[in-house]
Amino acid sequence: MMEIKGLKKIFGKGSVNEKTALNDVTLTLEDGEFVTVIGGNGAGKSTLMNCIAGVHQAEEGRIILDGTDITEMPEYKRSRWIGRVFQDPSMGTAFDMTIEQNLAIAYGKGRLRGLTPGLCKKDLDFFREQLTLLDLGLENRLKHKVGLLSGGQRQALTLLMATIVKPKLLLLDEHTAALDPPTARTVLELTDRFVCEHGLSAFMITHNMKAALTHGTRTIMMHEGRVILDLFGEERASMTVETLIERFEKRAGAELDNDRMLLG
Amino acid sequence: MLAAVGALELGLIYAVMALGVFLSFRTLNTPDLTVDGSFVLGAAFSAVICSGGGNPFFAVFAALIAGCLAGCVTALLNTKLEIQPLLAGILVMLGLYSINLRVMGGKANIPLNDEVTIFDIFAGTALEKYGELPVILIAVSLILILFYLFLQTRLGFALRATGDNEYMVRASGINTNRMKLIGMALANGFVAVSGAMIAQYQSYADVGMGLGMVVIGLASVIIGEVIFGTKTLLRRLIAVVLGAVLYRLVITYSLSRGLPAVDLKLISAVIVAVALSAGVIVRYVRKYVRRFAGTALGKKLVPAGFGVQRKKGGEGK
DSSP states (O other): OEEEEEEEEEESTTSTTOEEEEEEEEEEEOTTOEEEEEEOTTSSHHHHHHHHHTSSOOSEEEEEETTEEOTTSOHHHHTTTEEEEOSSTTSSSOTTSBHHHHHHHHHTTTSOOSSSBSOOHHHHHHHHHHHHHHTSSGGGOTTSBGGGSOHHHHHHHHHHHHHSSOOSEEEEESTTTTSOHHHHHHHHHHHHHHHHHHTOEEEEEOSOHHHHHHSSSEEEEEETTEEEEEEEHHHHHTOOHHHHHHHHHHHHSSOOOOHHHHHO | OHHHHHHHHHHHHHHHHHHHHHIIIIISOOOOTTHHHHHHHHHHHHHHHHHTTOOHHHHHHHHHHHHHHHHHHHHHHHHTSOOOHHHHHHHHHHHHHHHHHHHTTTOSEEEOOSOOOGGGTTTTSGGGGGTTHHHHHHHHHHHHHHHHHHHTBHHHHHHHHHHHOHHHHHHTTOOHHHHHHHHHHHHHHHHHHHHHHHHHHHTEEETTTTTTHHHHHHHHHHHHHHHHOOSSHHHHHHHHHHHHHHHHHHHHHHHHTTOOGGGHHHHHHHHHHHHHTHHHHHHHHHHHHHHHHTSHHHHHHSOTTTTTTTOOSOSOO
16 A cells, blocks of 8 residues: 655754654555554654655655655645644644635545636535534534634544545544543544544554554554554554553663653 | 715725735735736736727736736745745836836836727717726726635635645645745736726826835725625625725825825825734733733723733733
8 A cells, every 4th residue: 555665854964953853764554554653752753744745855765655656746746645634733724714615625636626616515515414424513514714613623624624535545643632632532533433434544643652552453653763663463452551661662772752642 | 076086996996906915915825015016017018008009908908917927927936936925026026117117118107198998988878977987897896706706716715725724735635836826926917907907097107106006905905804894705805995995085085185195105104004013002002001000190090990801811910
C-alpha cells in the first residue's frame, strides 16, 4: 500500500541548528493497516507525517503510495489520495465558511473546480446524511459558520471531510490532543468507526500510550528520527503501557521524555 | 442636489474598484497595493481606445484584460518568486507607472472630448434624461451579481477558503497558488474596469489618478462592513458598494463645506487608520478609563461599572 524507503529529513541543513528529524526511516504499510505512532518530544513523528503529506520535502529516500512515487509531488496533488486531520482544530476547516461549504470543498477533491454551482441539492442531502452519522446534531446546522463550532465538533467535521472522498491513506496528527478527555474519546471512537467502515489505511500520532495500544492494528515507536519499535499481532495484543515504556527505554537507552505522554 | 447625484454616480463607479479590493483584502486576506497602478492602467486603456475612436465597451473590456494581467504579475511575484504580497504589489504598482505612461503615449493626461462613451448608449431613449446614472446602475448591479454568483461556484468556494485557511485548502487537493493567481487577476480586473469607467465618466485619464486608490477601496470596504453589516456574503458585497457611495458622499459634502481639497488624501488615510484600529483604540480607552476610575477624582466622575462588561477575569477587583 505505502512504502517508505530510507527517508531522511534534516532541518536547517548547514547551519548551527542543524537537526536530523528523520534518519533513514523505512516502513511498509499494508492495505487496511491502522498504525498508531508514539514517541518522545522531537522523535520525528510529525515530521514523518508531514513528509508523507508533502508539507516537507525529504532530503533522501522515496515515498511510494499505491505504486505511485509521490516523493516530489506537490502537497495539493497528493492530497487527492491522502486525508488529514491536524492537531489544531482550527487548521482543518475554513472558519468563515459554513459547514456545507466546507464539506463541498472537501467533497470536490479530485473533481474539476470550475464555474458550476458549489452546492447542489443532491450533495446537500448526502452531507446531511453523513453528518447525522457523527451524532453531534450538525446535520441541522449546515448553514452555520464553522467558526461557531467547538474544537471537538470541528475535529469530527474535519474527520468527515478527510474521508468524504475515500482516501488511500488517512493521516491523524495528534488530532485529539487539543480536546478535553470526553470529547477526545468521542473523536477517537469516530475515528475507529470511519477507518473500519471505509476500510482505510491510517497513521495516527498520539501521546496517549493506552490509546496507541487499544486503537489500530499496529504500533510503531519513534526515537531521534528512527523507528525503534514496531509492534503488531499477538506481541502487540499482550502489551501493556508499562511493558511498552520498559521496551522503549531498553531500546532507546533513554528515558521517555514526552511530558504530555507521561502525564496522559 | 446635483452634487449629490454626481457623488452617487462616482461612488457607484468606485464601488467596482472597492469590490476588487474586497476580493484581495477580505476574500484572499492579502492587502494588494497593485490597485493604485491597475486603476490607472484601466483608465489609460479606456481613454486611449476611446480617443482613437474605438468602441467604448471594447475599451472597458481591454481594461479588464490589462488589469487581470497586472494582478497576475503581482500574484506570480508572490507565489513563484516568494516576494511578500505587500512588496509584490508595491513593485507592480511602481512598474505600472511607466507602463501607464507608455500606454498613454508618453502623455500624462489624455482628454476625451466628444468621443462616444458607454454612457451614451441610452441616447435618444426615455432614459436619456437621467444622464449617466442608468448605465452606471446597470453596470454595477451586473458586476455585483456576477461576482456574487462566481463566489458561489466550486471555484469561488476554493478561492474563499484560500483566504480563510491555506492548510485546509491544500489538504483538500486545491492548488493555493493558482487560487491566488485567479483571485488577484480578478481583483485587479475589477479595479481596471472601474478606472476605465471613471476615465469615460470624467472625460480624461491622468497618470496620477490612481494615487491612494487602495486606501479609498479599503475605506469603502470597512465603512460598508461597520454600517451595513457582514451577516451574509451578499450583504457584505452590497455593503461594500454602499460603503463606496457613502465615502464619496461624505467627501463631496466635506469639500462643499470648505474642506481644502489638498487635505483629502490625509483624511482618507486617517479614516482608514482609525477604522482598522477601532478595536484596539476601544481597548485602550477602556483600560485608561478603568485606571482613572480607580483614582479619587475618577470615583466621582466615572459611573460605576463603566467598561466592566467586557473585562476578562483576573483583574482582581
